[in-house]
Amino acid sequence: MHDDKMTYSKTKYNLKCKILARKVNDKAVSKRASALNGGIKCEIEHPPALGRESLMGCGKYQARICFTDNGSVRLIRVPRMNSSIPQSLANYLVRSEYATLKFLETTQVPTPRAFDYGISDDTKPAEISLEATEQFYLKHLDDKGDHLMVDDELNTIGIIYLQTARVVPAGEAFGPSLATAEMDGIYNGRSSLTVHDLALARFLEAKGATSLAGIMSRDEKVRRFFFGLEVDLFWEETLSLI
Secondary structure (H helix, E strand, O other), X not given: OHHHHHHHHHHHHHHHHHHHHHOOOHHHHHHHHHHHOOOOOEEEXXXXXXXXXXXXXXXXXXXXXEEOOOOOEEEEEEEOOOOOOOHHHXXXXXXXXXXXXXXXXXXXXXXXXXXXXXXOOEOOOOOOOOOOOOOOEXXXXXXXXXXXXXXXXXXXXXXXXXXXXXXXXXXXXXOOOHHHOOXXXXXXXOOOOOHHHHHHHHHHHHOOOHHHHHHHOOOOHHHHHHHHOOOOOOHHHHHXXX
16 A cells, blocks of 8 residues: 555656646747857756656756757756745746846855746746845745855855745844744743843853844744744734734
8 A cells, every 4th residue: 555655656746747847848948048058059858757866846846958069057947836826926936036146146155147037928027127235134934044055154155045035124034033932932822032032142242243132132023923823813812922
């Protein structure tokens, strides 16, 4: 029975991969990629759905653009759509990722270069204007920290995956997190700064990071709302979190 389930799962996954591959217009992509790379001819290589050669991610289907003359390779990334993600959101994420990568090319942070993008049913993608006017903070939706690479001095030397990263206020970027939370209090309506929050704030203060210490010891509203809200919560219960 277990083997049957495994076989069914692999078959279903392979089918999903084939459906995504069919969404890629190989001829149009090859023509565009060649034009962006000095007219060098190229071919689209669709990797297997499973195994070590697979490029399938949780949110993206990826294929290789292989240039035949010089052996260089680029990637094409296609959003994996499901019923919970409308097409308008997928289009927004594509534009956002492209704009972010183009901006990062102007900085010293090493990231993959973005060469072009396309939107579903959009024959003339709008140009994106980029302007950096002030310091900003990046935070990832799945906040594990593994989207950043840092050196021994904690300088950011690489940003790996930005599809669901977003710009947030300093209070959300550096405020109290799960590492110092007491979740039983949040789930029982007793949400406040914990002894661990305050201990970390004192440590930061002692290290000379006064501004970070101030953010850490100000409040924990972001954590409270992010982890304390249930789906379909009654308004009266939501108000109790404020």
